[in-house]
Amino acid sequence: MQLYLPIAEISLNIFMLIGLGGAVGFLSGLFGVGGGFLLTPMLIFSGIPAPVAVASVTGQVVAASTSGALSYWRRGGIDLKLALFLILSGITGATGGVWTFGILRAAGQLDLVISLGYLIFLGSIGSLMFVEAARSMIKHKAGKLQPEKLPGQHSWVHGLPLRVRFKKSKLYVSILPVIMIGASIGFLGSLLGIGGGFILVPALIYILRVPGSVVIGTSLLQVMAIMAATTILHAVNSQTVDIMLAFTLMIGSVIGAQFGASAGQHLRGEQLRALLAIIVLAVAIRFALSLLLTPADPFSMTVLIGGAG
């Protein structure tokens, strides 16, 4: 059954869209990540214009992170004050991201920047995850006890001025790195159509030393709020949010996530991480190929005025 997407202005098979949302939702449930970084590329690869794919996936990410954020909220696993700082700076970053998005789109370089952005971020994060997972798998085989990584009490971050106390996280740190992290996640998220949880969580742990009990919940709340703001910013500025597309993907992904979460219980942590790293690297390689190989058709076209791009 074909579904006409009013903003993308194309008809796609509704089952393919729900299936795509479901598959990505399954992976996001399996790995505990948002899934935007997989969904946006998949949509672009299946022919949806990049501006529509990026903006509509932001809507889907809101749905995907809401249920998680709510359950952490009930358990008290959110540092509200820290989240507030991250959200405010994130919205500033997202505004900049949406503005950049418009400029790049008019200049015809949006696809390039999206491909490059995915290549760099997925490539580096995928490699890091892969190395880390491989190491712990080797250690696991050798039967050694994995020493718990204790974050050092002080780093250069803790020497910065403008310190603020975050009671729930038991932190007393400068707000400068907090604002920097929030703003860069917001900027990247709105430009690339990703929630950014897979960048935010490591950043919170390794840079700010946020304790594990609140890090996931806080990052989910931040992702949800930033993506909600980004959806509205894209709707107003780029006018490329396709609500039909977003809704179809949401339905698929929330269902898929449930199956993914239960499947995840049968796999070990480092196996999961190695698997995720391979998927992330595969998407990065796909983008690398599109940038490096001679294109089958060097010509492309866009409507500048009088229709959607």
Added chain:
Amino acid sequence: MIRSFVAVLALLVSVQMASAQRLVAASSDPQVSINSTFAGEEITLFGNIEKEFDADADAVTNNYHIVIAVRGPTSKRVARRKTNQFGVWLNGEEVAFNNFPSFFHLISNLPIEQVADSEELSVNGLAFDSAPFLQPEGSIEKVGEFSRELIRLMKEQDLYKLVDHGVTFHSNTFYSARIDLPAHVPNGNYIAITHLFQDGKLVAKKAQRFSVKTVGFERFLSVSAKNYSFYYGLICVLLAIFTGWLSGVAFRR
């Protein structure tokens, strides 16, 4: 799908040429509606070649050929070429075309080159690269190549198409033609100009208009996205939060 033939041969106004024929034509669908299950549509145009009242009977004979030019709304369109810079392929060169038709089908009863010579066709706007449809901006030297590629891209999407045997003569003077609108047909006002050729010369033409419009819920959505973009975004967010909340409630163990 071919809708029921309505108002057959109802229209009488025609553009008069210095000849003794005129065209009478009608179409099956003055308005094409795009809804959520739209997968393309077929419009039928039909008409009759009639002699002028004061012309003698021999003037209407045969050897008629019909070429129908169907054009959609125009927009500013950019053709871009990827070039290799620092090992990376990126959009390097571009040429913009103003008032470029977003849809252009040429439908004829014979391969179009057999109807008239290319100059006659081009003068009458029956070629994709006729002057009125190529209004480039900026660098002139690349226009030829970029316009050819742009037309090729449009053809690949079936938005530009030469339909060789799309017009059928049911008698010497009565014809019908099918216009295939693909699923991704752009919204807007369309014009279908029927050109009557006799012995390689244009002898009459007649324009008909129809419009393609998203209707119902889809139209509501695309209009809201443009005119009430803030509320559109807000509703999208609320829908997402609701979906997320619902799934959290429904699947909680």
